[in-house]
Structure formats: C-alpha cells, structure tokens
Amino acid sequence: xxxxxxxxxxxxxxxxxxxxxxxxxxxxxxxxxxxxxxxxxxxxxxxxxxxxxxxxxxxxxxxxxxxxxxxxxxxxxxxxxxxxxxxxxxxxxxxxxxxxxxxxxxxxxxxxxxxxxxxxxxxxxxxxxxxxxxxxxxxxxxxxxxxxxxxxxxxxxxxxxxxxxxxxxxxxxxxxxxxxxxxxxxxxxxxxxxxxxxxxxxxxxxxxxxxxxxxxxxxxxxxxxxxxxxxxxxxxxxxxxxxxxxxxxxxxxxxxxxxxxxxxxxxxxxxxxxxxxxxxxx
Numbered sequence: 001x002x003x004x005x006x007x008x009x010x011x012x013x014x015x016x017x018x019x020x021x022x023x024x025x026x027x028x029x030x031x032x033x034x035x036x037x038x039x040x041x042x043x044x045x046x047x048x049x050x051x052x053x054x055x056x057x058x059x060x061x062x063x064x065x066x067x068x069x070x071x072x073x074x075x076x077x078x079x080x081x082x083x084x085x086x087x088x089x090x091x092x093x094x095x096x097x098x099x100x101x102x103x104x105x106x107x108x109x110x111x112x113x114x115x116x117x118x119x120x121x122x123x124x125x126x127x128x129x130x131x132x133x134x135x136x137x138x139x140x141x142x143x144x145x146x147x148x149x150x151x152x153x154x155x156x157x158x159x160x161x162x163x164x165x166x167x168x169x170x171x172x173x174x175x176x177x178x179x180x181x182x183x184x185x186x187x188x189x190x191x192x193x194x195x196x197x198x199x200x201x202x203x204x205x206x207x208x209x210x211x212x213x214x215x216x217x218x219x220x221x222x223x224x225x226x227x228x229x230x231x232x233x234x235x236x237x238x239x240x241x242x243x244x245x246x247x248x249x250x251x252x253x254x255x256x257x258x259x260x261x262x263x264x265x266x267x268x269x270x271x272x273x274x275x276x277x278x279x280x281x282x
Contacts, residue, residue, distance in 0.1 A: 027096025
C-alpha cells in the first residue's frame with residue numbers, strides 16, 4: 001500500500017499591501033508640467049508617497065510664462081479637500097498657488113482643522129515674473145495662512161512681498177526669517193536661491209538654526225523648484241521625519257533635480273523630478 005504524500009505546510013495568506021505615506025497638495029495646475037500640481041505629484045511619487053490633489057486654479061503656462069489663469073470656485077476647492085481628507089486621510093498637506101483672499105482663507109480654515117503638518121509655499125509670482133497672487137490676498141496670507149503652517153517656504157521675492165524685508169546677502173536671511181515667523185508659522189525656510197554664490201537657505205523656528213548650502217549649478221532650467229522643494233518637505237513630514245530632517249532631505253532632492261533640469265520649449269525648462277529614480281540605473 002502506497003503511503004500518503006506528506007502534508008504540505010500551510011501557505012500563509014499574502015500580507016496586505018503597505019499603504020505609502022499620504023500627501024495632499026492644494027495648488028494650481030501648470031499645463032507645461034514643470035510646476036504646480038504636476039510638479040507636486042511627480043515629487044510625491046519619486047519620494048515614495050501617495051500624492052493627492054486639490055486644484056485651486058488652471059493656468060495656460062509653458063516654458064515662456066503664464067498666458068492665462070482661471071481660479072476655481074471656493075466650493076469646488078472645499079469639496080475636493082473634504083472628499084480626500086474625510087475618506088482617505090492625509091499625513092501632510094502642501095499649499096501652492098492660492099490666487100485670491102477668499103481661496104487663502106478657505107484653505108487656511110481647512111488646514112487648521114486637519115491634524116497633519118502643513119507646508120505653505122506662499123506663491124506670489126511665477127519663475128517668469130507673472131503675478132499668481134492678488135495684492136488683496138496678501139493680508140490673508142499673513143493673518144490666516146501663515147499661522148497654520150508647520151513650515152513656510154518663501155523665496156526672497158515673496159519675503160519682500162509679505163514682510164517688506166529686502167534680502168541682499170546671507171546675513172539678511174536671519175532678519176527675513178524673523179519677519180516671517182512674526183506671522184505665526186512654527187518654522188520658516190527662507191530660500192536664498194536668488195542670491196549670488198552658493199544656494200543658501202536658512203531654516204529656523206526662532207531658536208535653532210539650520211543653514212543649508214549647495215553649490216550654484218550652471219543650469220537655467222529651474223522651473224518648478226519652489227513647488228518641488230515644498231512638496232519634498234511635505235513628503236518627509238508624512239514619513240515621520242522632523243522638520244530639520246525633512247528639509248535637509250528635500251534640499252538634497254531638489255539640488256539633484258536642478259542639476260538634471262532639461263530644456264523644454266523656447267524658454268526655461270523644468271527640473272527633473274525623476275532624477276533620483278534613475279540614480280542607480282546603469
């Protein structure tokens with residue numbers, strides 16, 4: 001009589017797939033794909049998070065500039081936000097183009113009621129100098145949006161727009177940061193990329209300072225750097241990193257993206273959001 005075959009060990013059920021950290025961008029669309037919502041979602045994918053979006057405006061935009069912009073209704077912005085956050089949840093929020101006072105105040109209210117860190121990129125003008133924020137909205141940014149920010153990430157033009165502080169050298173960055181912190185964000189990241197010499201940024205909460213330096217890269221194709229940096233910071237926070245850790249990692253990522261920036265159209269091309277994904281590819 002043939003003995004029965006040995007019993008096969010039970011195969012454990014497959015583990016449920018891991019859900020990546022959840023990051024939400026609240027920003028405008030860049031039809032050229034280099035900045036705005038498009039840059040944010042590319043950054044979030046490249047850094048191993050799940051990106052979600054709330055569209056605030058549609059722009060007609062290319063490598064030469066912004067040819068037109070159309071703001072979405074506040075109700076549409078609120079509905080998108082609630083749809084995502086109430087069902088899926090979120091571990092970090094990043095804001096970009098909020099063109100009117102009404103939009104700024106609505107988004108500030110939504111973020112203030114959300115238990116997640118918020119990275120506020122107070123977008124005022126495009127890379128080409130096109131206005132993306134109404135002058136009437138500046139006070140709402142100061143009094144409503146910045147107070148709910150975990151990190152505010154203005155460039156030097158935006159610092160001047162919001163605070164009146166003109167930054168001419170590295171030594172002015174402390175003064176700029178202090179002026180931004182007066183409006184209530186927990187941390188200020190003052191981006192000194194428009195200064196001569198190395199690309200120097202200052203991160204501070206008013207007590208500790210972190211100076212971030214990178215060599216100045218000879219590449220004019222830098223469209224989307226601000227959106228990309230803020231989104232990368234949000235990704236780090238969603239992963240549980242501290243603010244200084246998230247900002248340092250974001251600085252490294254955006255420096256690589258600038259180095260790999262490529263020409264597109266007849267003007268300023270975008271940074272390369274996928275550069276890190278190809279880093280180890282022969």
